[in-house]
Structure formats: structure tokens, C-alpha cells
Amino acid sequence: MDPMRPRPARSRLYQHWRGKSRFYCAGRCITGGEGECPIACLGGLSCASLATWICILLPSALFFTVALPRLQRQNVSPLLLPSFLLLFSATVASLLATCCSDPGIIPPRRFVLATGSRTHLAELLGYDLLGPRGQEPCGDPCLDAASMVSEQLRAEGYRWCHTCQIVRPPRASHCKDCDHCVLRYDHHCPFVNNCVGQRNYHFFIIFTTVAIFLAIIVLPAILWTFSGSESEDEDSGTAGTSQGSWYRWAVLLGCVAVVVAALMLVMLWLYHLWLVFQGKTTKEHRRRLDLQSEPTLLGTRGPRLLRPLDFAAWSKDA
Template sequence: MSAVMITRKVRKWEKLPGKNTFCCDGRVMMARQKGVFYLTLFLIVGTCSLFFAFECPYLAVHLSPAIPVFAALLFLFVMAMLLRTSFSDPGVLPRALPEEASFIEMEIEAANVNVPAGQRPPPRIRNVQINNQIVKLKYCYTCKIFRPPRASHCSICDNCVDRFDHHCPWVGNCVGKRNYRYFYLFTMSLSMLTIYIFTFDIVHVIKGSWSGKNRVQNPYSHKNIFKNCCEVLCGPAYPR
């Protein structure tokens, strides 16, 4: 029997020269600086845990059981969009191969052959026509490519990203062409969740939870937050 040598195929993410970390066989992609991302997880999960533990039992009994149910669904959607934004490819453009980089350098040197010695060469720009419009493509000295329109090089991840918006440390990833919609849904849903929790926290504070055995009435229950404030600030001073 002849031994069959099985060579493992090297995946593209394994030889990506950028500053990224990969997990789950390349399916999860993040920046190396993940400390702020863990802080984001802690703040969202911690705030919602306190809301479900202390506010939802009262709200479900005195207002509606649909309040904690909707909050749970909104929380799950926020977490799904956050993880999808953080773990997905933002649109990293592949770098030029050594042969491609050498060919581009030869083209640039041939175009600058008439530049006088000692004079600074012109910027590396290539003009292309897109929809009958002349578009200037800028050259990336790190990736050795002419970047498409709206692409930019992220100094933190050390990659060129298509339709680069910004590098968001709160999600631990760049925001670009392939994860922008998830980032947008994350920010919108997180804003809704924040307003939702804050609103029902205020409702709980105003409504009050007076369930003692003596059934004492809330002395500041004037059915209006402004009247309650006026009662506290402008009411008679209690004797010492």
C-alpha cells in the first residue's frame, strides 16, 4: 500500500496580512483591539439584566405582561445585530500579489520616466470611466492596489475596506460595505431599547410600588411628575 499524502489547502484568511483575528475557521473576523467591544457587551447585558430583574416583575403585573416580552425580543435583536456587525467581514479588499504589485510599479515608473531628477513625482492616481464619468482611483502604498471609489485604508486593521465608513471600537470592527446595514440596524435598535427601558423606569418611579400590609397611600402620588416635583420643592417644610 502506498501512503497518500493529503495536503491541507491554505485558506485566504490564514494568510491575510492585516491586523485581524479569526475564529471558527475564518467565519468570525474581528480587530485585535477587543476591549471596548467587551465593554459594550457588558453595558448592554448588564443594563437589560437589571431591567428584567427589578422592573419587569412590577410592570408585568401592574401594566401589561407584553412589556417584558417586547423588551426581550428587542434585546435579542440588538445582540444579534451587534454580533453580526462585529464578527462579519466589513468589505476587506485583497492585496495585490507580488507579481501584480511588480507590474503596477513598472507601469508607474514608466509613466514617471519624464519627471526631472530631484523633482517629486506626481501622486499615484489612475483615471477610470464609470457611467460616463471620470473617477480618480487613489493608490494604496500598503496594499499595492488602486482603491475603488469610497474605499479607504484602516490604520487599525491595516486593510483597505470597500465603502469604508469608520473603525468603530464599540463593535470591535470596521464598518464598511458588507456590514453597514447591520451596524445601522444595531444603532437604531439600541436607541429604541434605551428609550424603552428609560421610559418604563420612569413609569415605575412615578407610579410607585406600595404593596405594604398597611396599604399606606403614596404621599407624592399627584398623578403628574411635575406636581410631585412642586410638592417636594415648594411644599411646607416639616418640623424638626
């Protein structure tokens, strides 16, 4: 960038982000645009993503503190504890990675201009994101769609995004929940509060897979522990009291709700397994689009186009 160029405000890109996504850890983590849960102390978590964390953490805590000691007293397999710890760690890590990583965000026009990254992005993508050099969009979606995307690119499936004011690749799409375009957009998932796209699809598949295996270990053990006829709970010391009975019924009802959630997760996982074999994204399947040029799960993760820590020079109206 020209060092003599006036810079009215020079700061990190993420500090000026106006999309619905939110940045944390000084711009190193990005999560989606779901509305925050009304519980103020849980700032940043949406209600749906809070439900996801509850469905993982509460049953896991009950399994570890109540069900596992009882199973160990009955000499059930010594592999139970290491298997649980491995699956629990993998579930939490892959959920965090899906929630907080860049799904493949394509920076909107104003951010490309502010960071001076047009040439760099053109090298990464193989085409100019901002359209023909020297030509600016007029603001009319139809006119810009025709004038800002060359005929050759249009024939290959490249489209103009009127909101981001950029040319986006064939499998990319604009997420209305997050208000930006995402490379090989699959869907916006409220339960992880993030888009699922080219750069975090594998995290999403790993998360759904290990969460199912975690549920297979944890839920039957909790149901067995709390529904047994002899379940005088030696660990809680509430045996035979009405308080103990209520506690047991509350756990069982909660567990049934988590079992229903786990069954829905299994259906989602099977659907995505089918999509992976078809080489399609969720959006392509729903809209009956046939755009696949590379596999989804085993395809390349692609370049990171949004660099929130880049310094940017903003014009006064930015």
C-alpha cells in the same frame, strides 16, 4: 490554477492573515484590530466593545429579572415582554453581525496573488485590482500612484493604496486600525471593534436603531423600579438593610451612566440618519469629499472580495 505549480505551503487564507483584524470560528467570523481587553478570559474583546456589551446585557438582565415582574404585577401592557424580547434579540443579533462580519475588505496584493483570484476579482469589481498586467509596483508611493493607476481610473477617483499595493475604488479607504482597505469605508468603530463599510453599514444602522428602542423600554423601567420611595425590594429580599440601599444606589448610578451612553447613541444615530439622506459616508462628510455615486444605506451590499477559507499557495517569503 496550474496543478504543476510548486506550492511550498498550501493552507487557508485566514491562517496567514497579517493585518490587525482577527478571525474566529475557523475563519468564518472577522472582527477589527482594536487591542484586546487586559482581562484575559475575555480574549478577542476590546475594552470599548466590552463596554458596549455591558451597557446592553446588564440593564437588560436587571429589567428582565427585577423591573419586569414588578411592572407585570401592576398590570402594565402585556406587550412589554414580547417587545423587550424582540428588541433585545434584534440588538444582540445586529451587534454580532456588525462586529463579526466582513465590512467589505479588499484583499491586499499578496493575498490576491496567493489565492490566484486576480481575474475573479477583476470580474467582480470591473477593473484590475493589481494594476496593469505585467507591471509590478516599485515601492515608491508617488511613482506607483502614477504608474499603477491608469489616467482614466484616476479621473474616476480610483487611487493607489501603498500599504495594500492595490488600486482601490473611489469610496474605499485604508483603515489604519485594521490595516486593510474597505469598500465604501464609513469609519472604524471601536465600540463594535470593526470597520463600518459597504457590507455591514446596514447592520450598524439596524443596531443603533433597535438599541435606542431597547433603551427606551429598559432604562425608564429600571429607574422607576429602583428610585421608587416604596422600593422595598421584595424580589431581592434586601429591603430596609444598608446592603439593599447600597445595591439600589449602585444600580441607579450605573443606570445614569447607561442613560448618558444612550443619549450619545441617539446623537450618533441622528448624525447617520442625516448622512444617509445626504448619501455620504462619515469620512466623506469629515473631509468634505463629494464622491457619492449611489446611496449608502439603500445601496447594493456589493460582492464579498475576501474569502478567508480559500486555499492559497504561499511563496517562502509570504
